[in-house]
Amino acid sequence: MSIKIIQANIQGWKTNKDEIISVATKEDADILCLQETWQKTAENTQIKGYKIIQSCREDGYGGSLIAIKGCYKIGKTEIAETKSHIQVATAEIMDLDIIVSSVYIRPGTPIATYKYTIQKIITDLRESRRCKKVLVGDFNAHHQSWGNINEDSRGELLINELNDTDLMLMHNKEPTFINPDPSKSNSAIDLTIINATMYLKAKRTVTDIQIGGSGHRVIVTEIEGRGKKRDKTVILNSTSLACDIYKMNAPEYFDLNRFTKEMTTIRKANTKTITVTPKAWWDMEVEKAYEEKKTANKNYSANRTLENEINAKRKLARFRFLKKVNKTKNWEKWLERVDEQKSSSELWRLIAKCKGSKWKNDNINAIHSDLEKAKEFMKINFPNVRQANPTMVRSNITTEEELLDIKKWTRIMESKKNTAPGMDGISYGMLKMLNEEYTDRIIKDLNERWKRGKVARGLKTIKIVAIPKQGKDLQDAKNYRPISLLPTLTKMANSAVLEVLQEYTEKHHVIPSTSFGFRKRKSIHTATNLLVNEVYKNNREGNNTGVIFVDIKSAYNCVNIVKLTRILQAYMVPEGLVNWIFNLLTNRIMEIKVGKQKVTRVVSHGLPQGDVLSPTLFNIYTNELHKVNHGGRTRVIQYADDFIIMAAGTIEYIQTELQRSLDSFTNTAKGLDMEVNREKTKLMIFPREANVDINLNGQAIEKVKEYTFLGTIIDQKLNFQKHTNAAIQKAQRKLDVMKMICNRSNNIRPEKALQVHRSIIRGSMEFGASLINNANKNTLAKIDKVLHQSLRKVTGCTRTTPINSLMALAAEIPSSIRRKYVIAKEMVKAIAYSVANRQQLANVKRSATKKRYSGQELSAIENGTLTKRIPTFVPNDFKHCDIVIRKNMPGLLGSKSDQNTQAAKQICCEYINKNAKDRPRIYTDGSLTDDKCGIGIVIQEPVTTREWAYKLERNVAISTVELAAIDRALKLAIARNVRRPIILTDSKVTCEALKNALESDIVEETICNVLSNCRYAEATIQWIPSHVGIHGNERADILAKMGTTSDRIFENKESLKDIIRNLKNQMMVEANQWYTQYSADKGKTLYRVQTVIPTKMWHNKMSLKPKEIRIINRLLAGHDYSKYWLAKMKITNNENCESCHEPETGRHKTFSCVRYMVERRNRGITLERFEKSFREKDATYLKTVASFVIQNRIEF
Structure with a gap:
């Protein structure tokens, strides 16, 4: 059974009653939440089969209403009106264990009234004991986070209030209000807010239905309940699988086809289909405890003796203990996979897998569900290209060198994650389960194939997966990207081949110094900073900079294998390498599955996207594209298939040089069977717009003022305001993930939660740190706000906790200070590892000009003496x-x-x-x-x-x-x-x-x-x-x-590590100076017992539970949700303790309130001893204080 909630702004109950009832009946809604009902208090509102709770205005406008099916038992209800600006209706439904609030907020509501009401609603929801919490309505608030173009103060206030709670917005940034004036933009002002634990079970749909002429679209929210039929799930018995694979007898001679069939048979034998998604933490030990609990309960029911009762309680306690421990271990295991590269949807998918829930995915992959579209997709991406027959361009040469040994095999295997298998269904995890003898046979077979330069058909049968492009029409086959899943044995061999190839290319400088893609010790930041630093330098020297962002159509798919082979031979790449690469890439079989059917093409062109060799081979293949500069100030920067052509000088020089360079680049690309895409190729002139027109094939390429290059939004003014705001929005979306992870029921230790924070929240904010540093103070303050909201989730601190106390409890460095360190660290590595960046940064000096320096340049100037000591590699x-x-x-x-x-x-x-x-x-x-x-x-x-x-x-x-x-x-x-x-x-x-x-x-x-x-x-x-x-x-x-x-x-x-260590020490000194200065005004309570920001959280290696740590954190900070602090937030009026008639804080209730005097005396609880125990890291006494708070149910 699922709960269906309909919300809509109806602008008049009387005129739209029939339409509302029709929608409710058609959708079979359990709950209706309606805004702008336009009813007076005395007027009676009725819907057949529903119970009504409504809040009305005396003037007959505005209004909010909740209608609940008559079959449900309604508990506490509440209606509220705030000076005719805001109407709120709230109801608890006992049967569904849910509390629902419907709110209407009039446009132009004073911000103070808006803030007070939102805080009151959120506090009521937070304090409710219902498991499911839903807040819906017309908030008349705008923010980019939920799809509006512009932001207002109400939107900013609302997002900040939500970020300090476990409530989160459900949205896909769809507009919910269609403006009748076509000159004005649509907006998203009808919001749906739920608690984080419901996210995986809730689905929100913005329909095209509008009630009357309101312009507001009807929103349907479904919350999954018990009894809903689930899709079938395939599970693998890993323990049994590992045992069966290990027992496989190694043949005298390895046969690939036989090996594949044997592994497939074992995998299928250990796979079963079930209709219930299993909990990842439910292992054999928990299963055994569960069965023992059932047996004990059965015995007690049959024979109600004291002995049986005690035994039943013991078995129940053991089952609950194992369940809790395994849940925590499971969370921590899955959280190891979290990194800053994962999007919000990927993180939610990870959490769904961890919790054993089905991930809701409404998008149907048209390629994998429609045979004709699959054929079209394969035809688009793997066309029949006329090229020379794929025969060896040189005589067949064998090599005596071995590709793999057991040591290298083990090292490569340890570096691999258990990624999706190829067409043979064999994963890295399955290969790890093989016994040593069988592994030796495989290594021997791969070495023989390497020596002969022959890749078996089974090793180059590649599974194709169609990945949809974001924001595109998913019914169009052009809007999918082909990803190649090679057989795992091929991936192992190619990983070893890549090591040999990269060693040769780096040693002989085959790849240009300004090509950064997928090269060791180089990253997208190396490429981006090279571009940005060059533009800043040109600006200071009074030169203009012209930059062409070049896009190549299906770059990897256009690589001519015969030409690639000749290029490799021209660079004197070892013949064994050339033979393997040529044999691998010619006559490879590409297969895509559509149900039980397959679409197959035999391909001898292009590089498979998904193979570890492809990026390096593409870098070698495109080397010639870097030779467009014939002595001028033109530079080509490359990262994978993203190219930049840049020139500096006068406007006339840029016009001539860029046009000549682009023509040369285009002609060279044609010689490599590649085509420049004019529609996606853009031109940008720094520092301001100029009369420069660059043509491609007789047509001008578009001039832009901003462009997204390698995930960085580069703007003409180089203030990176839009890039910074995008980073903030990305982090705000991931805040909801932090709410789920830090939920008390998950029992996650703060140290583990902090790791996730550093990865997905702080990591998002530090992506391109040297560029973000150019943003204005208000935008940088928003970064701090999001970071602090996340850290409050980690530490359990409240919103009033001073920032210095929050940082000290979390062992975190203020973002402005840490950003300097991150920029300096990036700069040092760029100088150490990249020749191009070293030439650019090593000798930069501050001049008298007022023109700006880039973040990296400023760091190089500030750390001038240190940069000169960077070791040579x-x-x-x-x-x-x-x-x-x-x-x-x-x-x-x-x-x-x-x-x-x-x-x-x-x-x-x-x-x-x-x-x-x-x-x-x-x-x-x-x-x-x-x-x-x-x-x-x-x-x-x-x-x-x-x-x-x-x-x-x-x-x-x-x-x-x-x-x-x-x-x-x-x-x-x-x-x-x-x-x-x-x-x-x-x-x-x-x-x-x-x-x-x-x-x-x-x-x-x-x-x-x-x-x-x-x-x-x-x-x-x-x-x-x-x-x-x-x-x-x-x-x-x-x-x-x-x-x-x-x-x-x-x-x-000094070593490079020494240089970075010095930078880190500088950061810590500066951070502790900040902490001391800040503590002179705020956060004095914690500063008395902790005078520095530690490198690790204070409870590191202490045997304290997460709940105990949160309690102690609040006692240390002196800020909590007690009456005193709620009064400070203007949520309650009375701040005093009813027994002592003095301000009621968490510290007062714990250490001095007369209500707990006897219990406190028995345990020896005093504030002085508590603070002393914290200084001395006495975990035993700290645990005593926390258990005193828990057992006496002291809430703060």
Whole structure:
């Protein structure tokens, strides 16, 4: 059964009565919520079969009404009128466990009246004990969040009030009022508001029906109830599946078809279809407890003895405990998948899966449900292109190098998520379940195919999924994007191939420095900031900048495989790579499913979107497009298939240069079988509009004042106001997700909720931080408001809590200070990893001009001395070389604290004597005291022992100190012609960093020096435990401490991590200064016990429950929902305690109210001891205080 609610502004009950009854009957509505009924108080309103609750105005205008089916039992009702401006009708329906409020707010309502009424309605809903809470009506408020073009103060107030509660808006931004004046825009002023826990069970539809001539559209809201028939759900028994796959016997020779059939058979055997969506947290242990509970209840019903009663209660308690624990674990597991890239709909889908609910999706995919449309879709995206027959352009060459081994297979597998499988139905998760023997057979088979350069038909049979384009007509096949799902074995092989290909392209500079798409250590921000920084620089120099945003039609689908192969060969890409790529991309089978039918095409052109190889191959294929600059100030910036052509100078120069560059670009693209899309290609001139006309194929391309490039809205004035507002709206939509996650019933710990906040709320606000920093103060204040609303959900704080207290309790940094750090961090990484950005930022200096600098440029100026110390990254010539670096000691197991010191010393000495016999031994150590760094070196040769102590010129992290010690020791050894030494260090972190460097494409200069000198001196690096009595290690430790005060200075270099650590330290210093200054006026209560913003929440690693943490947070902040603070918010009139006749706050009720004097005395509850326990992190006493509040039902 579902609850159906109809809401409508009817503008007159008497004139539209028949129409209203007709709609109610047709829709079989349970509840009608009507606004502008235009009834006087004395007039009787009747609807057959419905009970009426209405609020009327004396003048006969306005009015709000709720009509409830007569079969339902109505509880508390309330009607309210506020000075003829606002009418509210509220009713509780006991049978449906729902409270409904219908409100009409007249246009022009004073903002103070509006605020008071909204706060009162929301407070009443919040305090109601009904599970379902619905607020509907004509609010006459405008805000972009629910689909209006403009915003007003009422809309801003309403969204802020809702964001501080667990109530959320249901909307798809549809207009609800159709303006009769065609010159005026339609608006969305009829709103539907529900509590967050209902969102997954509610569906809102704005119909085309209008009652009378009101212009307001009828809105139907359906709330899912019990007994509704569900769609069938397919579930997989993962435990049984893993067991069956692991038991598979490995054949002597691997056969792909046989393997696929066997895996499919096992998967189907462990799959069943059910009509009820299973709860993700209901595992075998919960099932067992549930059955035991049922049995115990049955026994008690049959024989009502005390023993059976106690047993039944025990089993019930155990079942409830396991259920609660598993629900929490399940939430935390699913929340690991949350990141800032996920949209609001994706997050809700994730939550629905977590809760075991069906995700409501009203959009039918026309491609996967209509065979003819599927054929049209395949024809559009995979046409029959005439090109040379796909035969090898060079002779068939085999390679002896192996593509995969078990180590690489495991590493790649660990990096993969369990994404959608290909046509064979085999997922990464299923491959992980295979036994070692079977995995070896697969690796051997893939290596044989790699060596021959032959890709089996089954490995290039690709499943196509049609993804709809946002905001497009979904009945048109052109409005879907093809995504390729390759077989998982192919994806594994291609991941290994990609590593080889990327290593070659980076080493030989095959891809241009201004091509950023899908390259290691480069991002969309690297590309966007390169563009924006260049425009700012040109503006300061008095030059105009012309930018063409180039769009290529179906870029990936247009790639000519034969031409791609020749380009790869021209760049001398290894022949094994070329063979594999050519065989993979030619004669591949593309299949799309429509029910039980398939549409198939054999394709030998284009790159499959969804394959890990495609972006890198596209970067190589389009290299020629970067060569449009023939000595002028023209630059091409590329990210995947998004291109920019930019030129700077006078208007005349820009006109000539851009036209020539675009012509060259277009001709080169044609030679690559690609076509520039004139309709989507745009021109923008900075800093203001200018008379520049650029033609493409004889027609002018459109000039724009703003353009969305890689998710960033770039405007001509470079104030990024629209981009910032879009980021705020995105975060506001995700606030509803935070409300669901932080709902008390989910029992999520604040630390986990904070992780989600940082990902989806703070992350949205920091996307393009250097650009957002240009927005005006009012817009930046809106960012703070959304962040604070989210943090209140995380911490359980109230809206009156001072911002400094909120930040300290959440261990968060104010956004303005953190934004500086994020910009600086982006700037440092851009200089370190991107040649183009380094050339742009490394030497930027502040000049006398009043013209602005970009966020990154300002950061580079402010951190000038630090940017000069950014380490140089160089190509790693020692990748996969045979340098021996051991980060473990054979025989030593477990952590250092678990080991016997004497035994550890004996094991180490035996190992060293055995493996370093007749070899020089070099002991190194580092020391960090009072921000001074020292290193100690001991070189033991058969005849002599030499010792050195150095002070490091720069203060760095201890891991960098240890690395500097090894670096200096190797240089000393080489200078003294010490050969084949074994370097013994007690820094496992440094050993791991050096070992990982052997797998990296580029490394910092210091690490490169260490690897180079290790190779030259034939040195081995071995980790040993510290402070176990090894003489050389103890001596190096003493020397390192001496080094901190030594006059002998070693000029060390900072690592990139050290640079970023310094920036973070600067941020924390500035944040704590802000916290101290702010606390002089507000938030003094918390500041007395916590004088700094911590790096982690105060309850980190404490055994406190989420509810207890929320109670303690409110007591610490001194702000809550007690009578005193409700009076401050003007929600209640009386602020005093009825017993003590003094302001009733949470602190008063907990620590001094006479009502709880006896219980308080028995538990030893005092404010002084509470504050002392907080300072000393005494979790036991804090838990006692929280349990006192809970058990005495003290609410605040």
